[in-house]
Amino acid sequence: MNTELWYTEKQTKNHGITTKVNKSIYHDQSAFQTLDVMETAEFGNLLVLDGMVMTTDRDEFVYHEMITHIAMNTHPNPKSVLVVGGGDGGAIREILRYPSVEKAVLAEIDGKVIEASQKYFPKIASGLSDPRVDIQVADGIRHIQENKGKYDVILVDSTEPVGPAVGLFQKPFYEGIFEALKEDGIMVAQTESPWFNQELISQVFQDISNTFSIARLYTASIPTYPSGLWSFTIGSKKYDPLHVDESKLIKHDTKYYHPDMHKALFQLPQFVQDLLIKKGE
Amino acid sequence: MNTELWYTEKQTKNHGITTKVNKSIYHDQSAFQTLDVMETAEFGNLLVLDGMVMTTDRDEFVYHEMITHIAMNTHPNPKSVLVVGGGDGGAIREILRYPSVEKAVLAEIDGKVIEASQKYFPKIASGLSDPRVDIQVADGIRHIQENKGKYDVILVDSTEPVGPAVGLFQKPFYEGIFEALKEDGIMVAQTESPWFNQELISQVFQDISNTFSIARLYTASIPTYPSGLWSFTIGSKKYDPLHVDESKLIKHDTKYYHPDMHKALFQLPQFVQDLLIKKGE
Incomplete structure (x- = not known):
């Protein structure tokens, strides 16, 4: 009988997933976090940061398409785009599909994430060698502060709100993003699970609503993420994703x-919609 | 240090969930399956049949609302409704919200499921004592064969396609449902995960498309089900859920x-939509 190896992640204190591992193929410790890559039987290669699933070969397309296309397709002419985090390169790959894009900046704090993705997730990292891409191994918060009025679209492709990413879920960061965007800019942030992170979603939505004139939330199905349902929150200065001209998508x-799902995405389950009601209303 | 008990379900050969159990509160074996009820830390009480999660206190509302309301709200005047399976009573509870309903028949093959739900899931089973409900501990396939032209809406609230429920995923069963429905009847069946049961979804959709003039598929987020995403397939003789008058929902x-999500539900992820293309097209 062969030895069986299973990766088990407690996604909450009392619940998690477990998935069969063929072999562990990379383990490292950076200045910021622990990195692991394993080959799994169900999802292909799996990237784990600080003990939490970041992406897998099989379901990565959901997260990377869904953090990118709603904002990119809502903005009529995105030329200058920033990804904060996202060192695996998946969001960059999706951004580069838009012919209007002249420059895509990646501000990833941990160079080891970029290296691991290029080596073990070549399809996800494929866009990182594109000449339009500017890779900066840098603190995203500082990059935001130093680049005012520069971007059409900013994607916050962060890890969970523990460790290095805590500041990426706080109001001053969204205010900084507002400043870093052009006068018709739009942002989107990954904002965790509507089942397991309800307080965070409510708080972030309120903060983004108080910073941008337009705030919207949508979800996507990601089986290796906690609860299998993930949320993304948009802040926009001018363009409302719910009122795009669908013929131009x-x-x-x-x-x-x-494009046919673009507006439908905002018809949320009632319990998710209820998270977005401002306190006191 | 306390003993920790975790329920782990292999949802596929190589992947599953694990959830902390406070205590096991019921275990039984019926003529059809093994039944377990556990109190979990994350999801409240959990019903397990033959080692697979059927429902939990915390997320049951998704499955029960979503197997029921799309068909019930598409039919303009559902009076006579049948649930095949669904012994926990959750679908019945949702059906009874519609004032047009005169009779709701539950055809559940395993009386022990009904008893366990009434005892350990009283909120889910709450509708079973309603005078409009006719509980029949009976084979759903036989009930369908013996009741032609009788129902406005039929919900197939089955277990997984192994053991007693295999016949509920086959074309002769859908043809039987067609016969059991009135001339403007509509059916919906739970049809597993778009991530882990793609062949089944394609086959069932093709079978229902070949039986009914209108076939539609939609999904919902259920964290304790495999992949967290679940599908439901509609077969309808006359009313198209995609073309309802929304003001009448x-x-x-x-x-x-x-109601605002009624039509939006049919804008599926591309990889799910692709499962519905007829072979040869």
Whole structure:
């Protein structure tokens, strides 16, 4: 009988997933976090940071398409785009599908994430060698502060709100993003699970609502993330994703997002919609 | 240090969930399956049949609302409704919200499921004592064969396609449902995970498309089910859920479904939509 290895992640104190591992293929410790890559039987290669699933070969397309296309397709002409975090390169790959893009900046604090993705997730990292991409191994918060009025679209592709990413879920950061965007800019942030992170979602939505004139939330199905349901929150200065001209949306060869779902995404389950009601209303 | 008990379910051969159990509160074996009820730390009481999660206190509302309201709100005047399976009573509870309903028949093959739900899930089973409900501990396939032209809406609230429920995922069963429905009847069946049961979804959709003039599929987020995403397939003789008059949809005090999402539900992720393309097209 063979030895069986299973990766088990407690996604909350009392609940988690467990998935069979064929072999562990990378383990490292950076200045910021622990990195692991394993080959799993169900999801292909799996990237784990500080004991939490970041992405897998099989379901990565959902997260990367869904953090990218709603904002990119809502902005009529995104030329200058920033990804905060996102060292695996998946969001960059999706951004580069838009012919209007002239420059895509990646501000990832941990260079080891970029290296691990290029080596073990070449399909996810494929866009990082594109000449339009500017990779900066840097603190995203500082980058935001130093680049005012520069970006059309900013994506906050962060890890969970513990350790190095705590500041990426706080109001001053969203205010900084507002400043770093052009006068018609739009941002989107990954904002955790509507089942397991309800207080965080409510707080972030309120903070983004108080910073931007337009705030919207949508979700996507990601089986290796806690609860299998993930949320993304948009802050926009001018363009409302719910009121785009659908005939002008760009259709790419994608596996999750398509223009026909663009407006439908905002019809949330009632319990998720209820998280977005401002306190006191 | 206390003893920790965790329930782990292999949802596929190589992947599963694990959830902390406060205590096991019921275990039984019926003529059809093994039944377990446990009190969990994350999801409240958990019903397990043959080693697979059927429902939990915390997320049951999703499955029960979503197997019920789309069909019930598409049919303009559902009076006579059948649930095949569904012994926990959750679908019946949702059906009874519609004032047009005169009779709701439950055809559940395993009386022990009904008893366990009434004892350990009183909120889910609450509708079973309603005078409009006719509980039949009976084989759903036989009930369908013996009741032709009788129902406005039929819900197939089955267990997984192994053991007693295999026949509930086959074309002769859908043909039987067609016969058991009135001339403007509509059915919906739970049809597993778009991530882990793709062949089954394609086959069932093709079978229902070949039996009914209208076939539609939609999904919902259920964290304790495999992949966290679940599908439901509609077969309808006359009323298309995608073309309802939204002003006539009934709004209930529900936690997941609401009329504004009724049409949006059919804008599926591309990889799910691709499962519905007929072979040869």
